[in-house]
Amino acid sequence: MKIALLGYGKMGQEIEKIATARGHEVILRKTENNNFDGLKNADVAIDFSVPTAAITNISAAINDNVPVVSGTTGWLDDYGAITELCQNKNGAFLYASNFSLGVNIFFELNKKLAQLINQTDGYRVEVEEIHHTQKLDAPSGTAITLTQDIIANTHYNNWVLMPDEVTENDIPITAKRIEKAPGTHSITYTSEVDKISIEHEAFSRQGFALGAVIAAEWLIGKKGVFSMKDVLGLGN
Numbered sequence: 425m426k427i428a429l430l431g432y433g434k435m436g437q438e439i440e441k442i443a444t445a446r447g448h449e450v451i452l453r454k455t456e457n458n459n460f461d462g463l464k465n466a467d468v469a470i471d472f473s474v475p476t477a478a479i480t481n482i483s484a485a486i487n488d489n490v491p492v493v494s495g496t497t498g499w500l501d502d503y504g505a506i507t508e509l510c511q512n513k514n515g516a517f518l519y520a521s522n523f524s525l526g527v528n529i530f531f532e533l534n535k536k537l538a539q540l541i542n543q544t545d546g547y548r549v550e551v552e553e554i555h556h557t558q559k560l561d562a563p564s565g566t567a568i569t570l571t572q573d574i575i576a577n578t579h580y581n582n583w584v585l586m587p588d589e590v591t592e593n594d595i596p597i598t599a600k601r602i603e604k605a606p607g608t609h610s611i612t613y614t615s616e617v618d619k620i621s622i623e624h625e626a627f628s629r630q631g632f633a634l635g636a637v638i639a640a641e642w643l644i645g646k647k648g649v650f651s652m653k654d655v656l657g658l659g660n
């Protein structure tokens with residue numbers, strides 16, 4: 425397939441390596457400094473850019489009738505507008521805060537653990553994410569997905585980025601920045617007598633990039649708004 429890469433930084437370049445090895449061709453590498461020439465000729469677009477560019481990139485692909493996968497985080501206030509555009513144009517759009525298979529399994533574990541904890545008393549939850557120092561957004565998109573899934577299954581109703589003040593129904597998220605860390609997420613429930621933790625640690629960006637290419641392959645020929653759950657057949 426012919427791929428338009430919307431964003432050609434750490435992730436765009438990793439995706440190119442994997443896509444090329446799977447027999448695909450990259451026909452556009454969009455950065456801050458060039459335009460969308462050639463986008464119309466792509467079979468699929470993959471957006472890994474910056475929060476301020478994601479909406480323009482995704483809209484450009486939908487308006488050119490090109491299916492688009494996005495992994496950019498930090499722009500989700502506009503998710504509703506993008507899904508509306510996709511529906512109006514009869515396009516295809518897939519967003520995931522994390523494309524790695526391991527994290528998508530971890531999402532399901534997180535939901536199950538939250539449901540079990542919800543049947544007991546006395547545990548407090550906290551979420552931690554660790555990323556490289558170049559990351560623009562905090563908390564990570566993955567941490568937000570994890571807290572949304574905890575909220576859907578427990579009495580919690582909000583997340584708070586530490587060190588802000590936390591009340592009874594808030595989930596505290598701690599975001600740490602360490603040079604070169606590709607991405608680690610953990611969820612910990614602590615009671616008076618014990619602690620339960622689950623953690624996912626990415627060793628590199630390969631898992632994210634492979635998942636994004638698999639999602640792009642899957643999206644071609646489809647119409648609508650999708651998630652990684654549709655691609656992987658995980659969960660409800």
Ligand SMILES: NC(=O)C1=CN([C@@H]2O[C@H](COP(=O)(O)OP(=O)(O)OC[C@H]3O[C@@H](n4cnc5c(N)ncnc54)[C@H](OP(=O)(O)O)[C@@H]3O)[C@@H](O)[C@H]2O)C=CC1
Pocket residue numbers: 430431432433434435436454455456457472473474475477481494495496497498520521522523524632
């Ligand atoms: N969902 C997932 O699985 C994952 C998501 N991410 C997310 O993906 C995004 C990108 O991450 P990463 O590759 O590490 O970031 P980088 O900073 O390495 O790359 C960002 C790229 O976006 C480009 N860019 C800036 N402005 C525009 C614009 N107006 N149009 C198009 N491209 C633009 C930059 O261009 P230039 O080179 O000119 O500066 C650069 O090539 C982040 O939001 C990150 O959180 C990351 C990993 C996994």
Ligand SMILES: O=C(O)C1=N[C@H](C(=O)O)C[C@H](O)C1
Pocket residue numbers: 497521522555556559563564565566567606607608632
């Ligand atoms: O910026 C990153 O690097 C990552 N961003 C995503 C996020 O915000 O959750 C996914 C991954 O953890 C790497």
